[in-house]
Amino acid sequence: MGDLRFERLYGAGLGRRLDDIARLRMTVFREWPYLYEGDEEYERRFLQIYVDSPRSFALTVLDGDAVVGVTTAMPLTDEEQEIQQPFVDAGIDVQRVFYFAESVLLPEYRGHGLYRQFFREREALAGSFGDYDRVAFCAVQRPDDHPMKPANHQPLDPVWRHFGYQPRPELVAYFPWPDIGEREETQKPLQFWLKPLG
Template identity: 50%
Template sequence: MTVEIRSLSGIDATPFFDDLARLRITVFRAFPYLYNGSLAYERKYLETYAKAQGAVFVLALSGGVVVGVSTGIPMMAETDEVKAPFVEAGYDPSRIFYFGESVLLPDYRGHGTGVRFFEEREAHANRFGGFEWCTFCAVERPTDHSRRPVDYVPLDSFWKKRGYRHHPELRTSFFWQDLDESGESPKPLSFWMKRIAT
């Protein structure tokens, strides 16, 4: 199984937006996100990254087809929901590079692409310069959630191997509609961080 990794600046990823939107909706339907997304919302979300100076899209392609994507953006270009926990904790958002998501189709997992996603985004943050930290957030679901698969394995160990540490004191909420909801509701998330500069 051959996967090509391609890192693009924000605006250069625009031709792939429809593919990326469908990919995000497909992958995020699974636990723990259970996301009931729409193409219209996804395009608006992706355009935010396309317009931000310093943003990056890391694409995984197989046979020219997009099978995965990972994004990153300077935290100063993110929403207040992302920035506020760091400001309140005394961090400088201008020194933080935020990872938006990593989504990869199931058949392509376990072959190193997820590792490359982290490596490429960290390398981009270092090239762009001025960042001390990389961070991302993960949704928190109860262990007895009705849609939790019996074989579900959290990614905590994978993230720790990449050098990230959980900071449960850094918390936020995002709004989206779960598969079994009639509308959006707040979902709790907490952040993981890695120092990339001293």
């Protein structure tokens, strides 16, 4: 691991890194628990919402010219309806929630404090606007007896709790994607974790 540098992108500025973010998402999300059989065309369409959101944010981690990590965020109101709907159903004002999307790092860059910085910078940005009172992210739920679960898997729940986030079992979104080696998409539950701002 060489000398790392960070790049902060906002709104339409994310457009210059969409291909890098797509490739990194497809690489990291092949791992447990997402098991995502990536599709470049889908990725470009999906990531366009970041370019279209004036308040979107990406922090990229670069090792030389290579993007080895990225985290993204945007107002919940700029996200897809599937992400907003659990909040609407629970009576939570979506206008007051800032949504944290992916945080992905290549394996060799983990364990060096970058994940902590991802949360710190996104929370600082959300707080700087002055009109959000909580932040949220979601994580896919897989059964403990899933055949592809690694024997040495360490869940991130304790880390998220340490950062001040709490799981909200009543807030669940459903997204379809094909698992590795499959062609057909199946619905996956993603549970939200929330933290108050301020």
